[in-house]
Amino acid sequence: MASQTLTQSNWLDTYPVDATTRDLYSGAAPEVAAKWHATVAGLAASAQGDPASLAETTARHIDDLGLTFRIAGDEDERAWPVTPLPLIIGADEWAGVERGLIQRATLFERLAEDIYGSQSLVAQGHLPAAVIAGSPYFARKMLGRGPGSGHFIHVYAADLARGPKGQWRVLNDRVRLATGVGYALENRLAMTRTTDALLADNHVRRLADFFARLREGIAADCRRERPRIALLTPGRFNQTYAEQAHLARYLGLPLVEGRDLSVQDDKLFVGTIAGPKRVDAVWRWVNTNALDPLTFDAKSQIGVANMFDAWVAGGLEIANWPGVEVLESPAFNAFMPRLCRLLLGEAPILPTVATWWCGQKREAAIVQRRFDELALVPAFGQPVAGLDDNNPVQGASLDPARRSALLEALQRRPMDYCAQEVVQLSTTPAVIDGEVVPRPFTLRAFVARTADGEWTVMPGGFARIAANETLPTSLIGNGDLSADCWIVDAASSAAQAPGVLATEPPVSRGGGILASQAADNLFWFGRYNERAELTVRIARAILGGSIEADGDRGGEAVRRTLANLLFKWAAIDGPVVSQSFPTICAAVLSERRLGGGVAALIARRNEVGAGLRERFARDLWRIVSQPLPAVDAQRPQTMLATANGLIERFSALAGLASENMVQGHAWRFLDLGKRIERALGICRVARHFIYNGGGAWSADELGTLLDLCDSQIVYRSRYLTGAMRNPVFDLVLLDPENPRSLMFQVAEIVEHLRKLPTIRADNLPEQPLRESQALLGTLSAATAPEMEGVKLGDVESRLLALSDAISVRYFLQFEPTDDGSSASLLE
Numbered sequence: 001m002a003s004q005t006l007t008q009s010n011w012l013d014t015y016p017v018d019a020t021t022r023d024l025y026s027g028a029a030p031e032v033a034a035k036w037h038a039t040v041a042g043l044a045a046s047a048q049g050d051p052a053s054l055a056e057t058t059a060r061h062i063d064d065l066g067l068t069f070r071i072a073g074d075e076d077e078r079a080w081p082v083t084p085l086p087l088i089i090g091a092d093e094w095a096g097v098e099r100g101l102i103q104r105a106t107l108f109e110r111l112a113e114d115i116y117g118s119q120s121l122v123a124q125g126h127l128p129a130a131v132i133a134g135s136p137y138f139a140r141k142m143l144g145r146g147p148g149s150g151h152f153i154h155v156y157a158a159d160l161a162r163g164p165k166g167q168w169r170v171l172n173d174r175v176r177l178a179t180g181v182g183y184a185l186e187n188r189l190a191m192t193r194t195t196d197a198l199l200a201d202n203h204v205r206r207l208a209d210f211f212a213r214l215r216e217g218i219a220a221d222c223r224r225e226r227p228r229i230a231l232l233t234p235g236r237f238n239q240t241y242a243e244q245a246h247l248a249r250y251l252g253l254p255l256v257e258g259r260d261l262s263v264q265d266d267k268l269f270v271g272t273i274a275g276p277k278r279v280d281a282v283w284r285w286v287n288t289n290a291l292d293p294l295t296f297d298a299k300s301q302i303g304v305a306n307m308f309d310a311w312v313a314g315g316l317e318i319a320n321w322p323g324v325e326v327l328e329s330p331a332f333n334a335f336m337p338r339l340c341r342l343l344l345g346e347a348p349i350l351p352t353v354a355t356w357w358c359g360q361k362r363e364a365a366i367v368q369r370r371f372d373e374l375a376l377v378p379a380f381g382q383p384v385a386g387l388d389d390n391n392p393v394q395g396a397s398l399d400p401a402r403r404s405a406l407l408e409a410l411q412r413r414p415m416d417y418c419a420q421e422v423v424q425l426s427t428t429p430a431v432i433d434g435e436v437v438p439r440p441f442t443l444r445a446f447v448a449r450t451a452d453g454e455w456t457v458m459p460g461g462f463a464r465i466a467a468n469e470t471l472p473t474s475l476i477g478n479g480d481l482s483a484d485c486w487i488v489d490a491a492s493s494a495a496q497a498p499g500v501l502a503t504e505p506p507v508s509r510g511g512g513i514l515a516s517q518a519a520d521n522l523f524w525f526g527r528y529n530e531r532a533e534l535t536v537r538i539a540r541a542i543l544g545g546s547i548e549a550d551g552d553r554g555g556e557a558v559r560r561t562l563a564n565l566l567f568k569w570a571a572i573d574g575p576v577v578s579q580s581f582p583t584i585c586a587a588v589l590s591e592r593r594l595g596g597g598v599a600a601l602i603a604r605r606n607e608v609g610a611g612l613r614e615r616f617a618r619d620l621w622r623i624v625s626q627p628l629p630a631v632d633a634q635r636p637q638t639m640l641a642t643a644n645g646l647i648e649r650f651s652a653l654a655g656l657a658s659e660n661m662v663q664g665h666a667w668r669f670l671d672l673g674k675r676i677e678r679a680l681g682i683c684r685v686a687r688h689f690i691y692n693g694g695g696a697w698s699a700d701e702l703g704t705l706l707d708l709c710d711s712q713i714v715y716r717s718r719y720l721t722g723a724m725r726n727p728v729f730d731l732v733l734l735d736p737e738n739p740r741s742l743m744f745q746v747a748e749i750v751e752h753l754r755k756l757p758t759i760r761a762d763n764l765p766e767q768p769l770r771e772s773q774a775l776l777g778t779l780s781a782a783t784a785p786e787m788e789g790v791k792l793g794d795v796e797s798r799l800l801a802l803s804d805a806i807s808v809r810y811f812l813q814f815e816p817t818d819d820g821s822s823a824s825l826l827e
Contacts, residue, residue: 032090052434058084083430086484087463100350102455105156105447110343112152135380139323149221154319156447162426176325180444180462182243191484203489205459214448227280236610245613255614263306266313271516274757281317288322330418331357331379359415367419371395374419384416385409439465460485514665520811526673528605533650534681539585540643558700570596586631620656668752679745683796690789702728709740729784768805
């Protein structure tokens with residue numbers, strides 16, 4: 001049925017309910033069915049009965065929140081896919097799932113303790129040694145290297161499937177990375193906007209307490225009263241970087257990369273603008289073998305040298321403990337029921353999907369006999385012969401050639417393969433192409449260790465709505481959707497008692513530490529943004545923004561001078577310079593190949609900005625991520641409107657940064673980049689006019705300079721004459737009260753540098769401050785007639801030297817290595 005015909009009353013009637021879903025929403029839990037009906041009725045009412053409209057509303061909220069993700073192989077990020085219909089689970093049913101998850105997290109903690117400790121399970125024959133040693137994630141150097149806190153696991157996740165009769169089973173265990181925990185939070189944020197009061201009306205359990213207790217649990221294992229916890233990311237090109245940045249922002253953790261960190265005296269430090277600062281704990285989103293290139297993989301470019309020594313000496317807590325990812329191997333699933341009874345003395349509450357590890361003769365024979373009934377997977381989570389990825393492959397689906405090849409590979413190296421029962425997934429409703437349809441789902445549930453060493457379970461989790469019946473091996477794939485998972489109570493639950501970190505802290509000010517790399521990114525974000533804005537202003541001037549030629553050829557000459565300036569800045573190439581002005585401006589606005597084009601500059605700005613997501617407000621990031629409008633050289637007026645629209649974007653961005661960012665160190669580096677670039681732009685434009693005009697200034701040139709410095713109105717209100725050299729030069733170069741003047745930029749630079757922290761024990765001014773103060777003194781003593789080309793050239797050179805001095809003092813310094821990569825010079 002087309003979406004246009006769906007109404008509030010018939011959504012439920014038109015949804016094709018299968019037996020599983022009927023059991024979920026009708027027979028087994030009447031209170032859940034009532035919640036589901038109330039939710040659908042409320043959503044239908046808000047969308048006037050149109051599921052497509054509801055999906056569009058949710059998509060707009062996703063866009064407003066800046067939620068994105070990246071699939072392996074993608075160059076660009078995609079909008080996060082979420083259905084507006086939640087997965088609803090009753091409190092009674094969830095209570096059993098919670099008990100099973102806590103039991104399983106406890107079992108995994110005991111397993112990690114044995115594998116890297118006594119290894120009694122292998123010694124006593126309860127677990128084949130090959131199940132451990134065969135995994136690429138087994139970290140031999142971690143043997144006997146347990147955490148001082150005694151806690152190997154802080155965050156555990158399990159992929160759960162609900163079967164045809166309502167039973168829950170564990171498909172996969174996740175102890176390496178907590179992928180999806182941030183997206184579960186983001187789904188809730190999106191649904192809060194979409195559903196208005198429906199969450200409160202249906203008594204949906206909140207997620208905030210889970211994240212507070214997760215943070216408390218990591219902090220409790222540190223050895224300081226107010227520990228500093230960092231989230232270690234592989235970098236902004238990682239598939240889930242957007243999720244990591246969102247988590248860091250939500251939890252108030254510094255988001256750091258390996259190159260931000262260094263080890264001194266067996267302790268971990270992050271390089272900041274105020275010098276090295278101690279890091280007590282790291283929530284890692286990096287594989288163990290990449291953590292320390294001196295201990296594990298020497299090719300790692302994202303790790304920290306000597307980090308191993310820091311955690312072995314007890315100077316650093318790691319969540320989760322390095323090496324625990326060995327437990328994720330599908331081969332372990334074959335032994336879970338026995339290990340649970342052995343280590344915990346009880347049967348599993350949540351059964352594992354039936355698994356046979358082919359490294360045992362009896363099990364291998366069973367798999368070969370039942371080949372067509374089972375699904376084959378790599379035993380250790382890595383592609384093997386016949387299985388090109390980690391997705392389960394049903395034996396019955398193989399053609400004769402592939403079947404024969406896989407059976408031969410299985411006989412040759414049976415320990416590399418596991419077989420699992422074919423799982424039939426329960427379904428949940430989702431909005432697909434404007435219709436409400438059933439789709440199979442899995443749920444990734446999360447467990448975290450609390451401050452008292454116990455476990456807490458997120459109420460719900462990350463629901464993946466699959467595009468087909470294939471069991472998931474990644475967070476989300478092509479065509480898949482996600483859904484918010486609601487755990488609903490019959491009535492409002494009692495308020496949770498505040499945890500250690502939820503109690504009122506002492507009053508403090510400041511925005512925490514500012515890592516040197518973050519300061520570097522902020523600085524260059526400001527520079528690229530300002531450079532792009534000036535380039536757009538020049539294009540607008542060429543299009544006729546302010547040049548008044550009064551019928552003579554002066555205006556065309558100025559435009560040609562500006563076109564030559566754009567060529568000098570690598571905003572256009574040589575052949576374009578002599579073409580029509582609309583063609584020149586279209587090239588400037590759309591140029592991506594040359595570094596000075598507007599599109600190229602904005603791309604570089606956004607590339608740098610991607611590493612600052614945890615620091616930027618959503619409104620600011622939404623403006624940053626807006627796509628560039630198309631330009632058409634055949635329609636100059638439309639192109640002029642495009643240029644004006646871009647300048648409005650730059651103004652909105654500047655306003656948000658000025659009004660919404662706390663004016664601490666991070667804001668100062670953002671503004672420093674802008675001020676230095678604006679000062680350089682003023683010098684370069686003025687010098688270009690001087691040298692191209694032979695020293696004589698026309699009224700059009702002076703008017704254009706005023707326009708590019710956004711000072712036309714001020715000049716006309718101050719002087720009763722047309723544009724003349726010395727008054728114009730004084731206003732745009734030396735007036736300390738004009739926010740667009742050269743003098744104002746240098747004065748702001750001095751003020752910013754004066755308020756940044758110093759690392760000198762004698763408290764004397766550092767080099768960047770000394771250089772900026774000297775430059776300010778030079779400009780303060782100058783007069784308009786003195787500001788000629790040579791003088792401006794000297795100022796430009798000193799601004800470039802000042803930028804270098806800021807970089808050397810505050811940012812991480814790198815030099816090329818033999819393999820062409822970079823290495824830090826910062827000790």
